[in-house]
Amino acid sequence: MKVTISRFDPDTGEPPKFVEYDVSVKKAARVLNVLDAVRDTIDPGFAYRHCCRGGQCGSCAVRVNGEPVLACMQEAREGDVIEPLELPRIRDLVTDIAPVMAQIAWMNSGCDCTQVTQQEIEEIKPLRECIECYSCISSCPAISVSDYKGPTIMRQEQRLNLDPRDKGDRILEAIDKGLFSCTTCHKCVEVCPKEIETPRKAIEKLRAEAAKRGLSLPAHKALAALIEKTGRSVERKEPTFLERVADVIEPEGEVRATVGFFVGCMFNGRVIQPALDAMEVLRKNGIRVIVPKDQICCGSPLIRTGLSGFLPELQKRNIDAFVKAGVDTVLTICAGCGSTLKNDYDTPFRVVDITEYLCELGFKIPEKVEGTYTYHDPCHLLRGQGISEQPRILLDSVAEKFVEMPARCCGAGGGVKSGLPEQAAAIGAIRAEMVKETGADYIVTVCPFCEFHLHQVTGLPVKNIATLMLEGYRKQEK
Amino acid sequence: MGIENTKDCHVLVIGSGGAGIRAAVEAETFGETIIVSKTITGKGGCTVMAEGGFNAVLNEEDSIQTHFEDTMRGGAFLNDELLVQTLASEAPNRIRDLFSWGAVFDLKEDNTIAQRPFGGQRCARTCYAGDHTGHELVMTLLEKLRGSTVEIENEVTVLDLLSDDGKVNGAITCDREGELGVITADAVILATGGAGQVYDTTTNSTAGTGDGYALGYRAGAQLIDMEQVQFHPTGAVTPYDSRGRLITEAVRGEGGFLKNALGERFMTKYDPARMELSTRDVVARAIATEVLEGRGTEHGGVWLDVSHLPREHIEIRLPIMLNQFLQFGVDIRNEPMEVAPTAHHFMGGIKITPEAQTTVSHLYAAGEVTGGVHGGNRLGGNALADTQVFGKRAGIAAGKTERTERRLDMDQIRAAENKLASYYEGTAKSADIRRAMKTTMWNNVGIYRNELDLKVAEREIKKLQNTRLLIASPRELSDAVITENMLLVAQLVIEGALLRRESRGAHTRTDIKQSWTNETSPFGHTFFVKGKSGIEILEDRL
Numbered sequence A: 001m002k003v004t005i006s007r008f009d010p011d012t013g014e015p016p017k018f019v020e021y022d023v024s025v026k027k028a029a030r031v032l033n034v035l036d037a038v039r040d041t042i043d044p045g046f047a048y049r050h051c052c053r054g055g056q057c058g059s060c061a062v063r064v065n066g067e068p069v070l071a072c073m074q075e076a077r078e079g080d081v082i083e084p085l086e087l088p089r090i091r092d093l094v095t096d097i098a099p100v101m102a103q104i105a106w107m108n109s110g111c112d113c114t115q116v117t118q119q120e121i122e123e124i125k126p127l128r129e130c131i132e133c134y135s136c137i138s139s140c141p142a143i144s145v146s147d148y149k150g151p152t153i154m155r156q157e158q159r160l161n162l163d164p165r166d167k168g169d170r171i172l173e174a175i176d177k178g179l180f181s182c183t184t185c186h187k188c189v190e191v192c193p194k195e196i197e198t199p200r201k202a203i204e205k206l207r208a209e210a211a212k213r214g215l216s217l218p219a220h221k222a223l224a225a226l227i228e229k230t231g232r233s234v235e236r237k238e239p240t241f242l243e244r245v246a247d248v249i250e251p252e253g254e255v256r257a258t259v260g261f262f263v264g265c266m267f268n269g270r271v272i273q274p275a276l277d278a279m280e281v282l283r284k285n286g287i288r289v290i291v292p293k294d295q296i297c298c299g300s301p302l303i304r305t306g307l308s309g310f311l312p313e314l315q316k317r318n319i320d321a322f323v324k325a326g327v328d329t330v331l332t333i334c335a336g337c338g339s340t341l342k343n344d345y346d347t348p349f350r351v352v353d354i355t356e357y358l359c360e361l362g363f364k365i366p367e368k369v370e371g372t373y374t375y376h377d378p379c380h381l382l383r384g385q386g387i388s389e390q391p392r393i394l395l396d397s398v399a400e401k402f403v404e405m406p407a408r409c410c411g412a413g414g415g416v417k418s419g420l421p422e423q424a425a426a427i428g429a430i431r432a433e434m435v436k437e438t439g440a441d442y443i444v445t446v447c448p449f450c451e452f453h454l455h456q457v458t459g460l461p462v463k464n465i466a467t468l469m470l471e472g473y474r475k476q477e478k
Numbered sequence B: 001m002g003i004e005n006t007k008d009c010h011v012l013v014i015g016s017g018g019a020g021i022r023a024a025v026e027a028e029t030f031g032e033t034i035i036v037s038k039t040i041t042g043k044g045g046c047t048v049m050a051e052g053g054f055n056a057v058l059n060e061e062d063s064i065q066t067h068f069e070d071t072m073r074g075g076a077f078l079n080d081e082l083l084v085q086t087l088a089s090e091a092p093n094r095i096r097d098l099f100s101w102g103a104v105f106d107l108k109e110d111n112t113i114a115q116r117p118f119g120g121q122r123c124a125r126t127c128y129a130g131d132h133t134g135h136e137l138v139m140t141l142l143e144k145l146r147g148s149t150v151e152i153e154n155e156v157t158v159l160d161l162l163s164d165d166g167k168v169n170g171a172i173t174c175d176r177e178g179e180l181g182v183i184t185a186d187a188v189i190l191a192t193g194g195a196g197q198v199y200d201t202t203t204n205s206t207a208g209t210g211d212g213y214a215l216g217y218r219a220g221a222q223l224i225d226m227e228q229v230q231f232h233p234t235g236a237v238t239p240y241d242s243r244g245r246l247i248t249e250a251v252r253g254e255g256g257f258l259k260n261a262l263g264e265r266f267m268t269k270y271d272p273a274r275m276e277l278s279t280r281d282v283v284a285r286a287i288a289t290e291v292l293e294g295r296g297t298e299h300g301g302v303w304l305d306v307s308h309l310p311r312e313h314i315e316i317r318l319p320i321m322l323n324q325f326l327q328f329g330v331d332i333r334n335e336p337m338e339v340a341p342t343a344h345h346f347m348g349g350i351k352i353t354p355e356a357q358t359t360v361s362h363l364y365a366a367g368e369v370t371g372g373v374h375g376g377n378r379l380g381g382n383a384l385a386d387t388q389v390f391g392k393r394a395g396i397a398a399g400k401t402e403r404t405e406r407r408l409d410m411d412q413i414r415a416a417e418n419k420l421a422s423y424y425e426g427t428a429k430s431a432d433i434r435r436a437m438k439t440t441m442w443n444n445v446g447i448y449r450n451e452l453d454l455k456v457a458e459r460e461i462k463k464l465q466n467t468r469l470l471i472a473s474p475r476e477l478s479d480a481v482i483t484e485n486m487l488l489v490a491q492l493v494i495e496g497a498l499l500r501r502e503s504r505g506a507h508t509r510t511d512i513k514q515s516w517t518n519e520t521s522p523f524g525h526t527f528f529v530k531g532k533s534g535i536e537i538l539e540d541r542l
Ligand SMILES: Cc1cc2nc3c(=O)[nH]c(=O)nc-3n(C[C@H](O)[C@H](O)[C@H](O)COP(=O)(O)OP(=O)(O)OC[C@H]3O[C@@H](n4cnc5c(N)ncnc54)[C@H](O)[C@@H]3O)c2cc1C
Pocket: B014, B015, B016, B017, B018, B019, B020, B036, B037, B038, B039, B041, B042, B043, B044, B045, B046, B047, B048, B049, B050, B051, B052, B053, B054, B055, B133, B134, B156, B157, B158, B159, B191, B192, B193, B194, B203, B204, B205, B207, B208, B211, B212, B246, B344, B345, B366, B367, B368, B369, B380, B381, B382, B383, B384, B385, B387
């Protein structure tokens, strides 16, 4: 089997280099077995970590083809490119994890008490299976641009916070370690071998407790106050989407389906045109759209920032609005709203993203629109809703030229853009570099926050996928 | 002396599994303590891999006496009674320590500690944290350790112990880059775990190379019962590189059937009463016999089948097994798992007193590196308890050791340096030597043993010991020393197996007929001390 391994020898003063190896391994060998073969048959000085060989100790995490994995669990494939985690490097695949370990909080059991209840234990468990592999640290977009200590550090803070035996003030500590820097991109969950849901089960919970103690960021408090006052996270500067459209938007031609439409604050009040474009796209595809006018903010900004006091009220009003409208499917065009309705609500109706729905129902093929396009996966669509293929199918059908770009958070989410704008810009700058590498003229995405932010950091035109589709349809009609 | 990197402390702990960390947090209360491990602290060794649980008597129906008896019977009465008494009576308080330090073990609805039944025990006495009890134990201990003043040294391998006038007073170390160092101390604790890695097929982590047996032996400590190696009956067979990986006993506990290649539930022949739920040694021997007699699978295993159980039952009760096998393309809801015995636990090791004192002054030991607690066969759940009970005791005893004046034996250091330097002129690669040793041990010193095979193995290991190891860079130094340690361990296992002319516990001699039972055996421990080995004869039973 041929693989490429990134080698690094600090003694030579030379930068890391990729070396190709051809080793023989048995069927179904893991990446670790390939590394063993290189050490045992080619270079006994090759450095990498391993111990349990069974996904239990977390020693062996490396990146394979860019993504962190446990070498002992990942099946090796011809042509794999194996690199160390993105942490300071010591030699070959060995990284310096000591500074990360030093940040992991310990138990401060001020008493001799052994008192803990079954319920408390059950609550701690989901945060407890961490094997300290640091895959999440390696791939968190917030760490490299701020003082944020990282996902598993927050996981441990909340694990201790939930434990009555611990006497530390974990909220202050978490804030000190960068609690508000997380964009809730969920990359850490994606790479975690134990599937630990740090953003939802630790970070948002810690933020909620910080909020109760009045420790939220000023910008977040202001946003929450605005939502409570107006039902919207965006101030009204011009006639909103809801004010502009009819209650029912009839499609062109035969009615193939009926959906309720959830617009979300950004599309309702700040970037309105893409939402209007989306209505046109739905019309052209035979979809009747019902727009309940009493819908309000989905509450995502409240949940992500922990200021969720007003949330139950929002949830109830939104669910009531769509139940009253009598729809069984509610369509969103905002990745954030979609993810929130799908994951943080218990809805009596189905929630779908526009890309998901068009692909499922079948869509009218538009004419190609000229230009080179790349696609930015919104975190809340890719990881929040598991949708990555559908937008690409739509794009392939309409873009003259489509170039892929690996997914990476743009920095706008989780209240970071409002609360820590400089950090959002710094994450965005990294994303801008990646966009530049693709050579694309346009960025396409399905999230108004990403859209807005990416435009700021790249200076390039960012199009909503609906807008692009509509251009294709218009061209066709000409 | 070429060694510039020196450190000093009151207590030096070698190894950071359950026993090492427990010892370190205890020793710290007496004076400056350093803990070194050849891996990242806590991640090394086998503690973090333990799944099943931790034995402790916690409720009315159970008793310390019953725990004692179960352990003695399970151990084929080869156990050291005082050590077993200590284990049984202190395990409950050690689990309470863990709880006060933040352990997240499973609780019952009434908030008391949950316990499950385990093989060979008359009461449900095994405390657990799902199926990752060892991981939980290590996490709890790490939370305690990180908050202590213990100095933590990661990825530093101890190459040899140092002594002065018969008292151990430090160790020679080697870091990741191959730089040598010396750590001096008033007392040293060995907590280096077992040596499953001397076998081709093992459940052990890659750190399970038995360094502590070799370190202790070279420093003059007595070892006992090295022939007693537990083979877990159910290790994975395929894919090749995953062979030996533990398939938890819970699979049989949940109602799995063992079948040979002919589809027969062969346990009817070996233990019709307990069938699949028989003890580890019986099941391991049964599987080995089926395979030896030609009724095994193509890969030399047998089938472990749960496909007759309701699908949901498998999904709820054996999620980790289900997922692990799915990863390898086997859906255990529909098809059987292929299993075979795998080297699991060393019951033998360094002889200790209940105070964890070895036969050498200022040297203490705890955990799998010691012998005597588990006799000839360890009960599931007793090893984790062992690490905590004797880890604490070693910490205290070492902590109380009188402070001594430091005198480094320069001759010893120079000799070590010269020996290490000679590796650059050797001829054989560590990897090749290890492969040859593992195969020999597996083929000749496995579940069934006889004099002929053992003699062959003895010659083969001797030959490997006489081959000079070759390294190309200082970074391979520790590996070379570890290879020599493994060869020494292999040698002791073979010696013990030859000395013990009976079948007892995990040790089965097919070439010897015996007229006694475990309780009436005229033999005591096998013992090994610098160039001398033998077996205790209990005169009154002759
Ligand atoms: C897969 C598996 C499952 C198990 N399940 C259970 C169970 O459910 N219940 C139970 O009671 N027991 C179980 N056991 C047995 C039990 O886990 C071990 O016996 C016990 O954990 C050993 O602990 P220890 O502290 O002695 O050594 P280990 O945990 O093995 O730690 C050894 C330490 O020594 C260090 N070390 C070794 N050599 C050197 C050196 N030369 N220099 C520096 N450092 C060194 C290593 O880095 C490591 O930190 C299981 C074992 C395995 C392999």
